[in-house]
Amino acid sequence: MSYQVLARKWRPKSFDTLIGQESAVQAIANALDQNRLHHAYLFNGTRGIGKTTIARILAKSLNCEKGISSKPCLTCSTCQEIDVGRYVDLIELDAASNTGVDNMIDLLENAQYAPSSGRFKVYIIDEVHMLSKSAFNAMLKTLEEPPEHVKFILATTEPQKVPITVLSRCLQFNLKQMTSENIANHLSGILTEEKIASDDSAIRIIAKAANGSMRDALSILDQAIAYSSEKISAEKVTQMLGTIEDGILFDIIRHLIDKNGRGLTEIARGMDEKNTSFDDALNGLAKLIHELTVCKIIPGQYDDSSKKALYNEFSEKLTGETLQLFYQISINGRKDLHLAPDPATGFSMTLLRMLAFYPSSTSTHDKVDHSPKPAIKIPEKKSLIPDATEKNIAAKAMLSNTPDQDPVKANQTVSRNFDGNWSLLVSQLKTGVAKTLAQECQFLSYKDSTFHLSLDEKKTYLSKNDFIQKLEEQLINHFNKKLKLEITIDSVSTSPAIEKRTEKAALLKHAESAIMQDNFVKELISDFDAEIVPSSIEPIKKEK
Template sequence: MSYLVLARKWRPRTFETLVGQEHVVRALTHALSSGRLHHAWLFTGTRGVGKTTLSRILAKSLNCEQGVTAQPCGHCQACTEIDAGRYVDYIELDAASNRGVDEMTQLLEQAIYAPSAGRYKVYMIDEVHMLTGHAFNAMLKTLEEPPGHVKFILATTDPQRIPVTVLSRCLQFNLKQMTVPAMAEHLAHVLEDESIEAEPQALRLLAQAAAGSMRDALSLADQAISYAAGPLTAAVVGEMLGTLDQHQLVRLAQALAAHDAAGVLAVADDLLARGLSFRAALGDLATLLSRVAMTRQLGQAPADDPQADDLMALAGRLSPDVLQLFYTVAVHSRAELALAPDEYAGFVMACLRMLALVPAPEAATADMANAGQHPGSSEPSEPSESSESSESSESSESSESPISSGKPDGSTVASTKGADTAEMPPGRALPEPPLPGPSRARQTPRSAQIPPSEQATAEKEASKDAADTGHSLGPDSAGPDPVRIAPREHAAPVRDIAVEPPERAVAVQGITVEPIPGHAPAQHAPTEIDGPPWDLDDDPIPDADFAAAMPDDPVDLPIRSAELSAELAGGRRSRVRSKKPAPDPAAMTPQAWPELAARLPVTGAARALALNSEWVAADDTQIRLRVAIRTLSGGGGQERLRTVLSEHYARVLRLAIEYGETGEDTAHAVSEAEQARRQDDAERAAEGHPLVQALGKQFGARIIPGSVRPA
């Protein structure tokens, strides 16, 4: 006797032996037990999930000599001949080779005759989606009202190509793809009965390669038995399938986690030497990364997983964001592998891309060291040259920016911030104060750019020059020395502004401007100021009111501390417009929804959905709308409307669409009502016009409804 392949030898003969399709088995067994038999069934699903097997078991249940039963005997003439494929009343038709209207007409002409040996004449049409449109139309009438002795079983892998007129005449059952654990368990049972030893990991590899098809899994098992010529081990099966060994896969993931480029290239060279598929390797890597991510999220690996220890180790080394990045690169690189010069280069570049997008630990350590920080610490370890220069800049700035405190007697006391009193050499420009905000530490005053040795020399020369010219830098000095203005800390930036000394001392906001004895203020045209950061045209304190409110004694100058302080210190107006709070979706009413829907920035399907929807209810997380036409929620309009509503309410919202009759609380209904009202008003106004009334009296004229257009 010739060898019978495992896929045929182990084809299920009863509903109990069928694996992975419990939902279909339950429906069919209940129908057979209760006698509620339909005249047409449609089985859909990918290859090798049991469509033909189910049709044969169903045909045996209908024609078994014991009667219509969910448990055929398997020994009578009908059962044995159906299993052997030679039963006269069970006709299997391949629609791929008999797809025309002539073949279908011939089949239907034979259907009217009674069965020859069985109880029912069963027609099984495989790959029914291959029939032409005329063939489908030819079978519609018979499929809807067949003779009582005829049953139709249709099978297809592409139900989308079957006309809805055929679908509506059948009971449709969607057969699921087989899971990897279910296939591995069934393979273990089959190989145990065949007296062949197999490792669990080898069976798992076969089940994964089958991609949900039990027939493919049994065929691969046949191939592995021939290839191994002995026990099925994971190494032998992986070599036969051309897949990456799990230990090598873990080694690749560990090399990526350790940023070991040499280890990654070693794995790639090994794959090239063994002639394995780089596309499959990227797919296996993405699968491993997904298992690592689930292990990290759950905190533990599955107990029955043989790689549980490796998964836990990788989960401890790879952070969630790195896992997501590696997974994305692996998936996209697998799709782009056909564009690479060769698969080896594409695989290597994909792995190097993962390493390039994640900084190496030593690189991160070097960057932190350059920034003056220890790895793993956010505090600087030692002050670097840049920090020293910043400190010297601040000290120079504080030493060269004396703060003059005004007194009632007109004297001035010069002080510095954290330093001794310093004098400004004549002719040297005022140092620029640091800009407020985060960039203050990066600003380097001009005075900080002078070395300390040169500063000391310059100060000595300046003192000597001042003594020769008769000018003194002390508080009692006289002469055309420029006025000293010391800005407070955090004050607004002082720009190059020429300031004439006043006639008497003025103290405003911690800034003292004192007169110079014997110096008369110069009369000149107003100096243009280089644009302050606040708007002078919209000052909350008018100049006239401010001048009227100024007292005779400058020491007792009243200052609006709340407003003027904020303007001088922050460089901006004190009147800050408060941001309007985001609206609450729960406060929306059905009557107010049409107005909001009409002004939402949406177009196309989203606008049609918004205008024709009715507000039902809302809370902090979800908005419910009702529409009368189901097609309005298709075409991406629902998702676009959800996005716009989330932006409007400044929160992430879900959009639930209900279907039912809508009333007058839709934007479309409101618009139509408003248009009708304006049309009625326009027609009444036209009828009341004297000319129209005169024409009506003289000629019997009347206004045709709808002919008047409102303005």
């Protein structure tokens, strides 16, 4: 006997054996058993979840020689003919390949005649949203006044593309996507019946790869059976699918935590040899990072899982920020994979990027200046506020990621005194809401270890208790002594933010006049009719 594909061999023949669509099946069964028949049904849901399977079982239920019921006998000639696809009164049309109005008119002309042998003429139209507008119109006429002996069963993956006039005449069922657990259980059952040995992990990989489609799961299983000489193993399946094993993803996270660059490149090389799909691997990695993040935020989320210990360990060792960073790098890496010299290089580079940006106590950050520079160098005016330029703040923010160089922490052992320079102090704070608040505050006085500040009425959104508390904490850390903070809402004549804006404006004005007086620019304007776009001028700041 020739090999019959599993999807066909194991296609459920009755509602009892159908998996994963309990609520829809229950509703259909009740209607059938109470003889409340509708003349048109619409099943929608993603591919491979059993839409046409349910349609065929429904056709049997309606035409079984033993009577209309949710449990067709499966033994009468009608049931058997429907199962093998030879029943004259069941007409199946794939709208994807028969979109035209002619097919529909042929079909519907036929509908006028009584069924040849059954109770009903059943029309199953798959992918019904693919029909042309005129085909829908032709169908609508029959749907509006259907002959007693006609039943329509429509199936679609895109119900939003079906005209509302058609939708409104159908009894609709939304079929659910299969869970990978449902799929795995079904596959295990089939393999037991077929007497084929398999690893549980292999089944889980197939179920996951099927992405909610039972039909896909069964065809992957077909392939896996053909691919494996004896037992279906996780290794064989991952090789076949080019998917990545969870174990390798865990190794990647472990190497990142251990800052093991060699380990990471070896993993990438090994995956290349096994023809792993790098796109799939980055996708899997992003999913894992998401799960670790969830685990961090909601401890106990994966308590029942076999991965519990590992998840807890990883989420303890990685900060929330690092997980966010890894997630971003993995999805960007996936997006850029096609731009890489080859996928293996792209993948390897993505892992190394995670390593490079992994906040580390030993790593040094290269300062890279990305700001576009005007072609003409402008002599810089002396900064109005020492230490408060954007570059310096940015540099400090970078330094604050490296604890051993952190200027704040380095001085923690000795308490310091406030020298009256509020702007300088603010520039040394860590970036965040506390700093934003501090930047908008005018310094009034510092007495008895209390900072008196005022905040403009328009900025009261910054005067939230937790922001103030955060700022107080930062000041306490900075000076390493008990301090208090009092903020009054009042008019503000100067603040670090105002100073910065003034300085920026002054620099820009200086740059503009320097550009205008530059001989080369003057020549460009006079000889080439050039124009200067003022908004394109940016002052250059010197690194200190």
